[in-house]
Amino acid sequence: xxxxxxLSLVLAANAFSVLASGSKLFQRDNxxxxxxxxxxxxxxxxxxxxxxxxxxxxxxxxxATDYDLDMTFHDIATIGxxxxxxxxFNDVPKKPxxxxxxxxxxxxxxxxxxxxxxxxxxxxxxxxADKYGLKLILTLTNNWNPERHMPSVAWNRRESSxxxxxxxxxxDYGGIDAYVRAFHPEGNHDLFYTDRTIIDAFKNYVKAVVTxxxxxxxxxxxxxxxxxxxxxTLGLKRTSKCDPQVITRWAAEISQxxxxxxxxxxxxxxxxxxxxxxxxxxxxxxTTPNQPALEGPSFxxxxxxxxxxxxxxxxxxxxxxxxxxxxxxxxxxxxxxxFATQAIGDGGKWIEIHSxxxxxxxxxxxxxxxxxxxxxxxxxxxxxxxxxxQPDGVPCRGVEGxxxxxxxxxxxxxxxxxxxxxxxxxxxxxxxxTSRGTNHLSDSSRLPSSWAKGRWQKRDGRYQGAxxxxxxxxxxxxxxxxxx
Numbered sequence: 001x002x003x004x005x006x007l008s009l010v011l012a013a014n015a016f017s018v019l020a021s022g023s024k025l026f027q028r029d030n031x032x033x034x035x036x037x038x039x040x041x042x043x044x045x046x047x048x049x050x051x052x053x054x055x056x057x058x059x060x061x062x063x064a065t066d067y068d069l070d071m072t073f074h075d076i077a078t079i080g081x082x083x084x085x086x087x088x089f090n091d092v093p094k095k096p097x098x099x100x101x102x103x104x105x106x107x108x109x110x111x112x113x114x115x116x117x118x119x120x121x122x123x124x125x126x127x128x129a130d131k132y133g134l135k136l137i138l139t140l141t142n143n144w145n146p147e148r149h150m151p152s153v154a155w156n157r158r159e160s161s162x163x164x165x166x167x168x169x170x171x172d173y174g175g176i177d178a179y180v181r182a183f184h185p186e187g188n189h190d191l192f193y194t195d196r197t198i199i200d201a202f203k204n205y206v207k208a209v210v211t212x213x214x215x216x217x218x219x220x221x222x223x224x225x226x227x228x229x230x231x232x233t234l235g236l237k238r239t240s241k242c243d244p245q246v247i248t249r250w251a252a253e254i255s256q257x258x259x260x261x262x263x264x265x266x267x268x269x270x271x272x273x274x275x276x277x278x279x280x281x282x283x284x285x286x287t288t289p290n291q292p293a294l295e296g297p298s299f300x301x302x303x304x305x306x307x308x309x310x311x312x313x314x315x316x317x318x319x320x321x322x323x324x325x326x327x328x329x330x331x332x333x334x335x336x337x338x339f340a341t342q343a344i345g346d347g348g349k350w351i352e353i354h355s356x357x358x359x360x361x362x363x364x365x366x367x368x369x370x371x372x373x374x375x376x377x378x379x380x381x382x383x384x385x386x387x388x389x390q391p392d393g394v395p396c397r398g399v400e401g402x403x404x405x406x407x408x409x410x411x412x413x414x415x416x417x418x419x420x421x422x423x424x425x426x427x428x429x430x431x432x433x434t435s436r437g438t439n440h441l442s443d444s445s446r447l448p449s450s451w452a453k454g455r456w457q458k459r460d461g462r463y464q465g466a467x468x469x470x471x472x473x474x475x476x477x478x479x480x481x482x483x484x
Contacts, residue, residue, distance in 0.1 A: 026078040026132060033133035036264050037220045039317050042362045044421050046135075053135070054412065055083030055424035057369055061128075062090065062100055062121040063156045063167045065434060069128050072430045077132035083220060084129065085368060085424055088122055088138035088209050090167075091174020092150065093182070099154020099166055103205055105174065105182035110201040112208050119212065126218050135220035137368070137424075138213075139270060140206055142175030142226045144384040146233040169382055170427075176225065177234040189232040190242035190304075193250040203257055214262040221266035223368070224254055227322060228271045230304025233385045244276045244306035248283070248313070255315035266317040269310045270368065272328065273321030273354055276301030276309070283312035286360050288353065298330050307354070311361050318364040321354050323347040323411065324426065326373050326397055327384055340399040343372060344407045348414040355418030364421045371426025372407050373398045 035047040044051040056076060061069060061084070076084060090102040100121040104111045113119065122138075129136045155165040166172060176192040183198050184191055192198050206222075213219045228251075230242035255267045277290045277299050287308040288294075297303065311319035323330075325343035330350050334342050351367065358365040373381045375398035381390055399407075412423045 026074060028077075028131070028133045030133075033130065034217055036217045037135055037266060039266065039364055042358055042364060042419070044318070044364050052416075052421045053082040053423075054080075055085065055137075055422060056081055056428040057085045057424055057426055058428045058430075059085075059087045059139075059170045059173070060155070060167060061086045061125045062088075063154065065156055066124060068156075068430070068433045069124060070131075071432060072428070073128040073132045073134060075430065076428060077134055081134070083135045083137060083422060083424065084428075085137040085139060085223070086125060087142070087170075087173050087226075088222075089141050089173060089175065089205070091145075091178040093178070094150070096150060096154065096166060097152045099156060103174070105178050105201075108183055108197075110179075110182065110204065112205060114208070119208065122209070123212070126213055126216055130216065130218035134218065136218055137221045137223055137268075138209065138219055139223040139226050140209065141179075141202065141224070142171060142173060143228050143232050144171040144226070145173075145175035145177040146171060146385055146387050147177070147181065148172075148387045164387070169387065170226075171382075171384055171387070176228075177232055180234055187234075189234045190230050190246065193242065193246050199250070199253070203254065206254065206258060207261060210258055210261045210265075214264065219265055221268055221317070222258055222262075223268050223270035223320070224251055225270050226368075227384070228269060228305065229274070242304050244279055244301050244304055244309065245282055247271075247304050248306060248309045251310055252283070252313045252315065255313060259315045267315060268318050268320045268366065268368075269316060270320050271305045271307065271310060272303075273307050273319070273350065274301075274303045274305035275299045275353075276306035279306055279309075281306070281309045281312070283314070284308040284361070285312070288357050288360060293331075293349075294353070296329075296332050298328075307357060308361065311357065311363050311365075316363075318366055318421075319354065319357060319361070320366055320368045321350060321420075322368055323350060323370040324372075326381060339397055340372075340403045343399070344403065344410055347407065347411050351411055351414040351420050352418055355415075355420050358419040358421075365419065366422035366424070367411065367415065367420060368424055369426045370408065370411050370423055372404055374401050374404045375399060376401065 032047045037051060038045045058072065061072065064072060073084070090100060091105050092101045092103070093106045094104060095101070100117045102113055102118055102122070104113070126136065151163050151166045153165045155167040177189060179198050179202060180187045180189060180191050183201065184195065192202070210222060228247060230247065251269050258267050275288060275294070275298065277288060277294060279301050281287065307319060310316060325346065330346045347370065354365045375396055378396045378398035379390055381398070382388065408425060415421070415423050
C-alpha cells in the first residue's frame with residue numbers, strides 16, 4: 001500500500017508537469033504559448049498534444065501592482081505550473097476611494113470601467129500570462145458576495161486601515177448578489193438566473209470581457225461563475241422557483257452567447273460539481289448511475305446544480321468541480337472518523353465520480369479549486385458567506401501541515417488515475433510583494449494590530465503548500481509516511 005501510494009504521487013506529479021525547479025530560470029515555450037487550448041474526444045489538446053495540467057488560483061491578480069503581478073506569474077511559471085484561475089470581475093456599488101474596479105452596480109444601472117483602474121488592469125493580467133506562457137481561466141462572476149461596508153483602502157495600497165481592505169477576501173469582488181442588490185434590492189439570489197434585466201446586464205459585461213480577448217491564446221477558458229448554486233448570502237435558502245433546470249437553462253444561454261462572441265475559447269460553468277441523480281434532464285442523454293453511496297445534498301439537487309446536465313450543454317466544453325472541506329460536506333459524515341481523514345478521502349471520491357462523468361459525457365473535467373485549511377491558519381479562515389475571521393471559541397477544523405500537502409498529492413493522483421485532466425490549488429500565496437496583499441503578505445509588520453487582534457503578527461506570509469520552493473518530485477518524496 002505504501003509503495004503504491006508513493007509511486008502514485010510521483011506519477012501524478014510527473015503527469016501534471018510540475019517538474020521545473022524554482023532555482024532554474026524560466027523559459028517560455030513559444031509554440032504552446034501561441035496555441036489555443038481545445039478539446040477532442042473528452043480530453044484537452046494544446047498544440048496538437050494531449051494536455052493535462054496542474055494549476056493554481058490567484059483571484060486577486062488584477063489588484064496587484066505591475067511589478068508584483070509580473071513577479072507572481074514569473075514564480076508560478078518557473079516551477080512548472082501551467083494554468084491560473086483568476087477573477088475577471090470586480091463589481092462595486094459606487095466608485096471606491098482606491099484600487100481597481102471593473103463595474104459599478106447600483107440604482108438599477110451597470111457602468112463598466114474600461115480605464116486604467118478598470119478592465120485595463122485585467123489586460124495586464126492577460127499580458128503577464130502570455131509573457132510567461134500561462135493559460136488563464138477567467139471567472140466572470142461569483143456566487144458569494146456577502147454585503148459589507150466598502151473599505152476606504154484596497155489591498156494593493158500601503159495606507160493603514162483598521163478593517164480588512166477591499167479585495168482581501170475572494171468574496172469581496174462583487175458577483176451575483178451585487179447584481180440582485182443593484183436591480184432588485186429586496187430580491188432573492190436566484191433572480192440572477194431568471195430576471196431579464198439582470199441577465200441582460202450580465203451579458204453586457206460578459207461581452208465587454210470576452211470580445212477583449214477573443215484572439216488571445218493566453219486565455220484558456222471562460223468560467224460562467226464561481227460555485228454557482230440556487231442559494232447564497234442573499235436569501236440564504238433557495239426559493240421554490242429555483243431548481244437545477246433553472247441554472248442549466250441560464251448556463252446554456254450565457255455559454256451560447258459567449259460562443260457567438262468568441263468561438264476560439266473554451267467555456268465551463270464553474271459549479272462545484274453537485275449532482276441531481278434521477279432528475280429530469282434538458283441536455284444529458286446518459287447520466288451518472290445511481291449508487292447507494294451517492295446520497296445526500298451533493299447528489300439530490302439540493303444546491304440547484306446538475307453536473308450531468310450542465311456539462312452536456314453543447315456550448316459547455318468541460319465540466320468543473322471543487323473541493324473545500326471546510327465549506328461543504330460532500331458525503332455524509334462517518335462516525336468515529338477524524339475530519340482530516342474523511343475530508344481527504346471524500347475529495348478522492350469526488351474526483352473519482354467526476355472521472356466517471358467525464359467518460360459518460362465525453363468531455364474533460366477540471367478541479368477548479370482544491371484545498372484544505374491547516375490548523376495554523378484556522379483563525380484566519382473566512383467562509384464564503386462571511387466577511388470576518390472565525391471568532392474565538394469556534395472549534396478548529398484545520399488539519400496538520402503534512403495533511404495539507406498530502407491532500408493535494410492524493411487528489412492529483414486520483415485525477416491522474418482517472419479522467420480528470422486538471423487540478424488547481426485553491427490559492428497561490430506570493431512572497432516579496434512591494435504592496436500589501438490579501439493573504440500573500442511579505443511583511444506582516446506593516447499591518448495594524450487591530451486586524452484580527454494581531455493574528456497576522458506571527459505570520460511571515462510564506463507559502464507552505466505543495467507547489468512553491470520545490471519541484472513536484474521533491475514534493476512527492478517528502479509526503480508523509482502512511483501506515484501500510
